[in-house]
Amino acid sequence: MEAYLLNLGVLVSIYAILAVTLNFIMGYAGIFSLAHAVFFGVGAYVGAQVGMHFSASLIVTIPAAMAVSAVLSLMLALPALRVRGEYFVAASLGLQMLAVTVFSEWKGMTGGIGGLIGIPAVRMFGEDIYRPAAFFPLAAGAAILVLIVTRLLVRSSLGRSLTAIRDSESAAESFGKNVALIKTISVVVSAALAAVAGVLYANYLSFINVESFTLDTSVLVMAMVIIGGTGTALGPIVGAALLLLLPGMLSYLWFLPQTQIGAIQQIIYGLGMAVLMIFRPGGLVGRSGARRRTRKAGGGK
Amino acid sequence: MTAQALASLSEEVLLEIRGLEKSFGGVKAVSDVSMDLRAGIVTTLVGPNGAGKTTLFNLITGHLTHSGGSVRWLGRDIGGMKPYRIARLGIARTFQDLRLFKDMTVEENILTVMEPGALPFSFTGPSAREKRERVARVMERTGLADKARTRAVDLAYAERKFLSLARIMAAKARLWLLDEPASGLDPNSYATFLRLLREEVAAGVTVCIIEHNLDIVVGSSDRIAFLDRGRLLADGDPKTVLEDPELTKIYFGDRV
Amino acid sequence: MLWLQLTLTGLQTGALYALTAVGFSLIFGATRVFHFAHGAAFVLAAYVFYWVDTAGLGMIPGIVLAALAAMAFGVAMDRLVYAPIQRHEGSFFTVFVASFGVGIAVQNIVGMVFGRGFVTMNSTLSRSREIVDGVYVAPLAWIAIACAAVFFALLQFFLRRTHTGMALRALADSPELIRVYGLDPRRLSSYAFALGSVLVVPGAVITALGSGLNPALGHHVMLISLAATIVGGIGSIGGALVAGFVLGLAENLALIFFQSQWTEAVTFAILFLVILLRPSGLFGRAAAH
Numbered sequence: 001m002e003a004y005l006l007n008l009g010v011l012v013s014i015y016a017i018l019a020v021t022l023n024f025i026m027g028y029a030g031i032f033s034l035a036h037a038v039f040f041g042v043g044a045y046v047g048a049q050v051g052m053h054f055s056a057s058l059i060v061t062i063p064a065a066m067a068v069s070a071v072l073s074l075m076l077a078l079p080a081l082r083v084r085g086e087y088f089v090a091a092s093l094g095l096q097m098l099a100v101t102v103f104s105e106w107k108g109m110t111g112g113i114g115g116l117i118g119i120p121a122v123r124m125f126g127e128d129i130y131r132p133a134a135f136f137p138l139a140a141g142a143a144i145l146v147l148i149v150t151r152l153l154v155r156s157s158l159g160r161s162l163t164a165i166r167d168s169e170s171a172a173e174s175f176g177k178n179v180a181l182i183k184t185i186s187v188v189v190s191a192a193l194a195a196v197a198g199v200l201y202a203n204y205l206s207f208i209n210v211e212s213f214t215l216d217t218s219v220l221v222m223a224m225v226i227i228g229g230t231g232t233a234l235g236p237i238v239g240a241a242l243l244l245l246l247p248g249m250l251s252y253l254w255f256l257p258q259t260q261i262g263a264i265q266q267i268i269y270g271l272g273m274a275v276l277m278i279f280r281p282g283g284l285v286g287r288s289g290a291r292r293r294t295r296k297a298g299g300g301k
Numbered sequence: 302m303t304a305q306a307l308a309s310l311s312e313e314v315l316l317e318i319r320g321l322e323k324s325f326g327g328v329k330a331v332s333d334v335s336m337d338l339r340a341g342i343v344t345t346l347v348g349p350n351g352a353g354k355t356t357l358f359n360l361i362t363g364h365l366t367h368s369g370g371s372v373r374w375l376g377r378d379i380g381g382m383k384p385y386r387i388a389r390l391g392i393a394r395t396f397q398d399l400r401l402f403k404d405m406t407v408e409e410n411i412l413t414v415m416e417p418g419a420l421p422f423s424f425t426g427p428s429a430r431e432k433r434e435r436v437a438r439v440m441e442r443t444g445l446a447d448k449a450r451t452r453a454v455d456l457a458y459a460e461r462k463f464l465s466l467a468r469i470m471a472a473k474a475r476l477w478l479l480d481e482p483a484s485g486l487d488p489n490s491y492a493t494f495l496r497l498l499r500e501e502v503a504a505g506v507t508v509c510i511i512e513h514n515l516d517i518v519v520g521s522s523d524r525i526a527f528l529d530r531g532r533l534l535a536d537g538d539p540k541t542v543l544e545d546p547e548l549t550k551i552y553f554g555d556r557v
Numbered sequence: 558m559l560w561l562q563l564t565l566t567g568l569q570t571g572a573l574y575a576l577t578a579v580g581f582s583l584i585f586g587a588t589r590v591f592h593f594a595h596g597a598a599f600v601l602a603a604y605v606f607y608w609v610d611t612a613g614l615g616m617i618p619g620i621v622l623a624a625l626a627a628m629a630f631g632v633a634m635d636r637l638v639y640a641p642i643q644r645h646e647g648s649f650f651t652v653f654v655a656s657f658g659v660g661i662a663v664q665n666i667v668g669m670v671f672g673r674g675f676v677t678m679n680s681t682l683s684r685s686r687e688i689v690d691g692v693y694v695a696p697l698a699w700i701a702i703a704c705a706a707v708f709f710a711l712l713q714f715f716l717r718r719t720h721t722g723m724a725l726r727a728l729a730d731s732p733e734l735i736r737v738y739g740l741d742p743r744r745l746s747s748y749a750f751a752l753g754s755v756l757v758v759p760g761a762v763i764t765a766l767g768s769g770l771n772p773a774l775g776h777h778v779m780l781i782s783l784a785a786t787i788v789g790g791i792g793s794i795g796g797a798l799v800a801g802f803v804l805g806l807a808e809n810l811a812l813i814f815f816q817s818q819w820t821e822a823v824t825f826a827i828l829f830l831v832i833l834l835r836p837s838g839l840f841g842r843a844a845a846h
């Protein structure tokens with residue numbers, strides 16, 4: 001039981017990093033990306049390769065993964081600058097599908113569909129950290145750090161600029177905001193921080209393959225953000241915890257066919273998204289009434 | 302008043318517009334407009350709806366690209382520059398539909414225009430404390446002090462107009478382009494608006510206003526530019542322009 | 558002869574993409590709803606057809622019931638999901654998320670009922686015949702291409718010649734205008750959903766008879782018709798048709814140069830490039846901003 005909870009804690013921490021970083025661009029920059037799993041994957045593969053061939057120290061793997069992810073995120077920034085709304089969703093979707101093909105075909109880097117095995121565990125204080133009991137504090141610490149960094153950014157002038165651009169791009173640029181640069185920075189920051197989750201994931205499982213970085217993952221992370229509350233501080237974390245607890249909770253319901261748990265889980269979060277959008281578009285944590293009016297004011301361009 | 306007489310009021314030409322053209326699919330929205338905006342002078346753009354006044358603003362601020370002519374800021378050609386770069390030169394504007402940052406509080410709306418940089422923390426700009434003080438000062442003057450934490454979307458109409466004005470006051474620009482800043486204001490708010498405008502002009506701001514209310518125009522401007530169908534029909538001191546029977550006829554149309 | 562073979566297969570694939578994309582484009586054009594669950598209508602129709610036919614009731618009842626299921630699903634989505642959302646706010650984002658959510662739920666419900674594996678149907682129509690040396694074409698291919706042509710022509714006729722069709726086109730331009738003329742935008746919106754959804758049926762039936770079904774197909778179909786809609790130009794029904802064929806052809810002709818794993822990547826590379834270079838699409842009138 002304890003091992004189960006610690007394992008769950010690690011996964012919640014890792015997905016919380018993804019949800020928090022996706023929320024950073026979704027909630028504040030209004031960039032609605034379906035390609036977040038790409039940066040999770042890039043972080044995992046780079047972290048794994050660096051770990052296997054150079055050094056398993058997080059001081060090496062994390063910066064390397066963040067750097068590669070940041071550079072690749074320019075692929076996402078490019079359409080984000082040119083188009084918005086449904087066009088951008090489609091572009092990010094295209095990027096996600098392309099990335100999955102590359103992940104499964106670039107065997108030298110990703111091990112192809114078989115994936116990479118034998119990824120070394122993190123070494124800290126002279127010990128390998130792989131047991132959930134030891135890894136959980138590390139993962140939770142990383143998640144808290146990422147949350148703090150994004151909160152600071154949101155409350156900084158960059159965060160204000162992002163909100164200003166989302167609310168009125170033309171007014172923002174009339175006051176000297178370099179819209180292209182600010183949006184690009186936000187995408188790069190989000191992707192680089194998402195890569196941290198990838199590194200931790202690869203180290204923790206010691207095995208990764210493309211299955212973890214598909215559109216389904218992007219959708220899952222998006223659902224975490226939306227169900228928790230887009231543009232709120234704690235919403236994404238609540239969403240991550242809730243959606244990862246769901247399979248465990250369902251397995252306690254003895255009357256459900258156990259082989260269908262995966263499907264039932266997806267049905268619940270699919271319908272959950274739809275119902276929330278109808279009755280509480282701000283998410284569980286969001287201000288429902290106020291949020292609605294804002295969305296109306298902010299949307300429809 | 303002749304151009305020479307105007308020139309004697311102030312020597313420095315901030316903005317020099319020459320032969321400016323803009324057409325949308327064959328329709329000329331702005332046609333061969335030439336005018337100077339001189340330091341310290343309040344210019345009002347008048348003219349019927351669709352005369353090209355807002356288009357002229359958009360051409361100056363770079364939101365539209367002109368199809369002919371030139372716009373120079375302190376002698377430097379700014380045609381084709383991106384809006385944010387033009388803004389950083391010291392040209393700020395308001396919008397007829399305000400375009401406030403709806404989801405942000407009054408305080409944040411004002412704060413963000415003082416931070417044009419893209420980095421989260423700036424070491425060269427005003428310090429955090431200085432910014433807070435300037436925000437407080439601007440909120441005080443525009444009567445928004447007790448609304449500091451209210452989101453823009455929740456403000457009343459007049460308060461929104463003042464927030465729009467507060468933003469431009471905080472931006473520290475040399476030239477203000479105001480698009481119908483006083484429309485819809487009650488007499489009290491209107492008096493406050495005029496007082497603020499005078500104070501800012503006295504402090505060295507140059508203003509160009511689009512306005513429909515001719516009483517406002519006569520009382521508050523040094524100079525009037527009359528636009529109709531994209532052409533600059535007259536440009537001079539308020540009395541001369543407004544007493545021109547031709548222009549009055551165009552402006553009031555069938556109402557007279 | 559490889560290219561001829563691939564062109565013919567590409568046309569068959571393209572025809573299916575085209576009709577589905579036209580349905581999506583019609584709904585989007587008329588109602589501005591980004592109906593991501595359109596792929597779910599496809600899966601529902603396909604499985605209803607499969608279920609009725611394997612139950613021994615025959616193909617025609619299968620097609621009719623599939624059409625009814627698709628229409629009912631589209632109209633229900635409009636009434637039960639989109640209308641309530643639009644009543645309090647109309648942002649693209651919220652509508653998209655709700656639609657996406659329902660799409661996921663439907664895919665999994667179908668998976669629970671019919672199993673997640675592939676199901677195939679035995680049909681003589683899918684048996685390929687050699688038409689020229691080394692080029693094999695199944696009768697289904699001709700049926701697919703004919704369906705695309707006939708249904709598109711019927712749709713054009715409907716949109717241009719009938720009162721309701723013209724109202725639907727007007728709805729795309731201005732919902733206010735519709736109200737002025739005393740037409741009910743809500744009812745028209747339901748028409749758009751019924752019509753757009755029914756257009757998935759030929760593709761669904763032909764896919765069921767041809768390559769077989771699995772519940773994840775809806776996702777794939779949706780991604781492709783979304784790509785076709787955008788490549789063709791949002792709001793342009795003809796553009797969606799052409800782009801559907803282009804993507805179908807590209808996917809198959811890509812096999813000359815790439816291995817089959819890369820075909821989907823080719824489609825999305827085209828989508829990505831079109832969005833970057835020509836966001837309004839090949840035939841689009843609306844700019845992206």
